Amino acid sequence: MSMYDKLNEQQKEAVFHTEGPLLILAGAGSGKTSVITHRIAYLIDEANVNPYNILAITFTNKAAGEMRERVDNLVGFGSEQIFVSTFHSLCVRILRRHAENLGYTNNFSIYDSDDQKTVMKEVIKKLNLDTKHYKEKALLSKISSLKDELVSPEEFAISAAGDYEKRITASCYSEYQSALKKSNALDFDDLIVEAVELFKTCPEVLNSYVNRFKYIMVDEYQDTNTAQFELVRLLTGSNRNLCVVGDDDQSIYKFRGANIRNILDFERFFPEAKVIKLEQNYRSVQNILDAANAVIRNNSERKDKALWSKQKEGDRIHFREFDNSYEEAEFVARDIKKSVQEGKSDFGDNAILYRTNAQSRSMEEKLVQENVPYKIFGGVNFYSRREIKDLLAYLKTIDNARDDLCVKRIINIPKRGIGATTINKLQATADERNTTFFDSLMHPEWSDLKGAAADKLHGFELLILRLRAMAESEKPTAVLKEILDTTDYINQMDVEDEEDAENRIENIEELISKARLYEEEAEEPTLSGLLEEIALVADIDSYDESESRVVLMTIHSAKGLEFKNVYMVGMEDGLFPSYNSINQGDAEIEEERRLCYVGITRAKEKLTLTRAKARMMHGDTQYNPLSRFVNEIPRQLFDIAPVTRKYNDSYYDPDTSESGGYRRYDNYRDDESGYGSFKRNSSYDGASGYGSNSSGKTGYSGFSREASAGSSYSSGIFSGYKRPTAYNTKKETPEEEKPFFTKMNGLSGLTKGSDLAKPTGDLSAGDRVKHIKFGEGTVISVVKETKDSKVTVQFDTAGQRIMYASFAKLQKI
DNA sequence: CGTACTAGTCTTTTT
DNA sequence: GACTAGTACG
Numbered sequence: 001m002s003m004y005d006k007l008n009e010q011q012k013e014a015v016f017h018t019e020g021p022l023l024i025l026a027g028a029g030s031g032k033t034s035v036i037t038h039r040i041a042y043l044i045d046e047a048n049v050n051p052y053n054i055l056a057i058t059f060t061n062k063a064a065g066e067m068r069e070r071v072d073n074l075v076g077f078g079s080e081q082i083f084v085s086t087f088h089s090l091c092v093r094i095l096r097r098h099a100e101n102l103g104y105t106n107n108f109s110i111y112d113s114d115d116q117k118t119v120m121k122e123v124i125k126k127l128n129l130d131t132k133h134y135k136e137k138a139l140l141s142k143i144s145s146l147k148d149e150l151v152s153p154e155e156f157a158i159s160a161a162g163d164y165e166k167r168i169t170a171s172c173y174s175e176y177q178s179a180l181k182k183s184n185a186l187d188f189d190d191l192i193v194e195a196v197e198l199f200k201t202c203p204e205v206l207n208s209y210v211n212r213f214k215y216i217m218v219d220e221y222q223d224t225n226t227a228q229f230e231l232v233r234l235l236t237g238s239n240r241n242l243c244v245v246g247d248d249d250q251s252i253y254k255f256r257g258a259n260i261r262n263i264l265d266f267e268r269f270f271p272e273a274k275v276i277k278l279e280q281n282y283r284s285v286q287n288i289l290d291a292a293n294a295v296i297r298n299n300s301e302r303k304d305k306a307l308w309s310k311q312k313e314g315d316r317i318h319f320r321e322f323d324n325s326y327e328e329a330e331f332v333a334r335d336i337k338k339s340v341q342e343g344k345s346d347f348g349d350n351a352i353l354y355r356t357n358a359q360s361r362s363m364e365e366k367l368v369q370e371n372v373p374y375k376i377f378g379g380v381n382f383y384s385r386r387e388i389k390d391l392l393a394y395l396k397t398i399d400n401a402r403d404d405l406c407v408k409r410i411i412n413i414p415k416r417g418i419g420a421t422t423i424n425k426l427q428a429t430a431d432e433r434n435t436t437f438f439d440s441l442m443h444p445e446w447s448d449l450k451g452a453a454a455d456k457l458h459g460f461e462l463l464i465l466r467l468r469a470m471a472e473s474e475k476p477t478a479v480l481k482e483i484l485d486t487t488d489y490i491n492q493m494d495v496e497d498e499e500d501a502e503n504r505i506e507n508i509e510e511l512i513s514k515a516r517l518y519e520e521e522a523e524e525p526t527l528s529g530l531l532e533e534i535a536l537v538a539d540i541d542s543y544d545e546s547e548s549r550v551v552l553m554t555i556h557s558a559k560g561l562e563f564k565n566v567y568m569v570g571m572e573d574g575l576f577p578s579y580n581s582i583n584q585g586d587a588e589i590e591e592e593r594r595l596c597y598v599g600i601t602r603a604k605e606k607l608t609l610t611r612a613k614a615r616m617m618h619g620d621t622q623y624n625p626l627s628r629f630v631n632e633i634p635r636q637l638f639d640i641a642p643v644t645r646k647y648n649d650s651y652y653d654p655d656t657s658e659s660g661g662y663r664r665y666d667n668y669r670d671d672e673s674g675y676g677s678f679k680r681n682s683s684y685d686g687a688s689g690y691g692s693n694s695s696g697k698t699g700y701s702g703f704s705r706e707a708s709a710g711s712s713y714s715s716g717i718f719s720g721y722k723r724p725t726a727y728n729t730k731k732e733t734p735e736e737e738k739p740f741f742t743k744m745n746g747l748s749g750l751t752k753g754s755d756l757a758k759p760t761g762d763l764s765a766g767d768r769v770k771h772i773k774f775g776e777g778t779v780i781s782v783v784k785e786t787k788d789s790k791v792t793v794q795f796d797t798a799g800q801r802i803m804y805a806s807f808a809k810l811q812k813i
Numbered sequence: 814c815g816t817a818c819t820a821g822t823c824t825t826t827t828t
Numbered sequence: 829g830a831c832t833a834g835t836a837c838g
Contacts, residue, residue, distance in 0.1 A: 088828055188828060358824055419814045556826045578825050619829045
């Protein structure tokens with residue numbers, strides 16, 4: 001029996017079709033990954049294709065790794081030779097090699113969105129534009145979509161000629177590009193655009209890649225934009241062995257430039273293309289599939305498909321409605337806990353999916369309270385934390401001398417007495433002489449700076465030069481440690497309190513272990529390589545399905561994943577679909593609907609939809625009607641059907657209406673008394689017994705993004721918590737490598753003011769206490785330490801925790 | 814030059 | 829409500 005026997009007819013057809021263009025329309029859960037990996041195996045084993053000639057492009061690094069692993073299991077050897085990568089890392093690899101052809105050096109920096117903003121802000125200033133009217137974010141998003149469509153600054157300038165606003169945008173675009181180029185930097189979009197540019201201007205370079213990549217596969221093809229398509233088209237060359245896999249119903253990245261035409265027009269570009277539809281779903285039970293089909297049916301622009309399954313009917317879809325988001329979260333947390341306790345699932349089988357990252361907060365709070373282990377993906381990026389950005393800016397400065405942005409970021413970190421005045425002078429000189437900022441600071445006399453100011457600059461210059469020399473021979477981690485040592489960074493950080501300091505130190509440790517991991521795994525570790533890897537990771541890349549923790553993420557992030565139990569929370573019009581899409585029109589609603597379809601089809605066995613009648617948004621309470629998508633699901637599929645209502649029902653009265661009515665959206669924003677903005681402040685929260693948050697000013701700020709159940713977390717400050725991290729938690733730093741920071745005075749220099757050591761009242765064993773996050777509990781023991789007391793508390797619902805009294809804000813009751 | 818306070822923006826989604 | 833950038837003042 002061969003490994004291809006378990007494939008169905010359509011899947012086999014796709015696997016065995018090796019020559020010529022192939023479009024696979026793969027419905028959700030139709031065994032798409034299996035087809036891709038088997039096809040690669042078939043190419044290697046049966047069609048005698050050299051693995052070296054295969055290129056597979058995926059959406060995330062995680063998907064790339066998985067694909068390689070699965071191919072590895074199918075073919076005996078050679079899978080490491082396959083080039084599996086994301087669009088962005090593929091382009092970086094190519095560009096590093098040929099950067100000179102485009103006027104960059106091969107150690108170019110990659111700018112993230114924060115960097116982009118900084119650059120654009122300077123552009124706006126330089127062009128003397130009104131900062132009130134011209135927002136860097138809006139300009140950047142416009143520029144980004146131009147790049148997605150491969151429109152150059154010059155081309156856009158021509159098309160903008162007659163339009164004043166457009167002309168302004170055009171000049172910003174052009175200035176922004178030259179600023180990047182001067183800094184030897186590329187933004188995310190440039191990676192693709194410049195690779196295409198390279199191929200168009202250097203046919204011999206393109207040729208070398210066409211010769212190498214004789215067989216190309218693109219996963220999640222519905223999410224490619226015009227630039228990415230062009231790249232693939234060029235790479236395919238005359239080989240024409242391009243296989244793309246996608247599902248137009250799962251296209252959810254239009255806002256990022258994804259062009260649905262790429263899928264709809266594939267056959268126009270490749271008239272000889274074979275098209276195969278995979279319509280049998282292997283993932284979900286029939287009820288879930290029926291719900292998904294019922295929702296997506298309401299979209300008009302789609303390739304016709306009919307998902308079917310041989311699976312059993314399964315559970316009904318669960319629907320629950322709550323008064324507010326706290327009750328919603330509490331239900332989900334308890335429902336998961338119950339399911340695990342009854343042996344129906346493992347924590348890791350459960351996923352909580354939401355439309356916006358902000359919704360993770362209330363979920364997190366209740367999960368902590370119920371002692372449910374979880375992991376949140378997305379949200380604030382690990383690498384955008386201040387201390388991490390600082391250290392990376394040092395590394396980038398060392399790596400790429402032309403990166404003005406980074407130099408300016410760290411020139412006064414830690415404080416060296418080099419202020420805005422000096423920086424402005426140096427920048428002016430740099431502009432005048434058309435050189436880099438660093439060059440300018442090496443010659444203070446150019447800017448008429450002497451005495452103390454010049455000395456300080458000289459000191460900084462020497463530091464960077466020394467570190468740069470060190471980087472020539474030493475590993476990135478050694479350089480990183482040297483930076484921390486010489487700048488005394490840890491002790492110089494200005495921190496809010498000890499907890500903040502702990503947080504940041506852990507983040508820095510995390511960065512070091514990430515660098516160490518990179519050094520161990522990379523064939524040829526370099527500083528540029530490390531920085532590149534950091535720039536291109538996604539949070540989701542660290543998802544490990546073998547971990548026993550509830551997964552929290554946006555529906556966008558969940559694409560491509562599957563879970564036994566899925567909770568889709570916040571099913572409210574205004575949240576999902578979002579206000580923006582509702583105001584914009586049908587195309588946007590259809591995209592939201594596809595998102596809903598993606599969410600539903602993540603579930604294998606159990607799908608639970610929840611909705612809160614009242615929800616805090618932007619600081620005030622919103623009363624949103626039930627999501628229209630829930631109404632699109634036939635009521636017989638639910639265990640408890642939602643109260644149906646018509647779209648333009650009478651207006652909503654929170655006091656009398658049982659489950660929310662529906663009001664038209666026309667100008668809801670202008671009409672203060674209208675839909676959506678009933679301010680009732682804390683009275684509402686108070687009534688439901690969840691008002692605690694308004695009093696504690698720290699609110700959730702000390703909250704972790706990762707937690708684990710059980711008592712294994714009983715050492716270290718703020719036990720029970722792990723800091724936010726983008727990394728695989730399985731790879732803990734080995735114990736013996738940890739003491740790195742102990743030589744630096746630890747925390748002693750960090751503690752600011754005396755309020756930290758102030759006792760929270762004398763606690764002793766047996767006292768009943770209340771904690772802002774864990775609720776009530778009993779003190780087990782109190783251990784006095786030099787500055788503080790370590791208190792062990794047995795919480796009624798959140799298990800046993802050890803915490804420092806002064807930070808825990810324990811209230812005696 | 815550095816700090817502390819204020820005002821504005823944000824929350825739709827991300828490689 | 830939370831975070832950030834910008835500004836006024838010491």
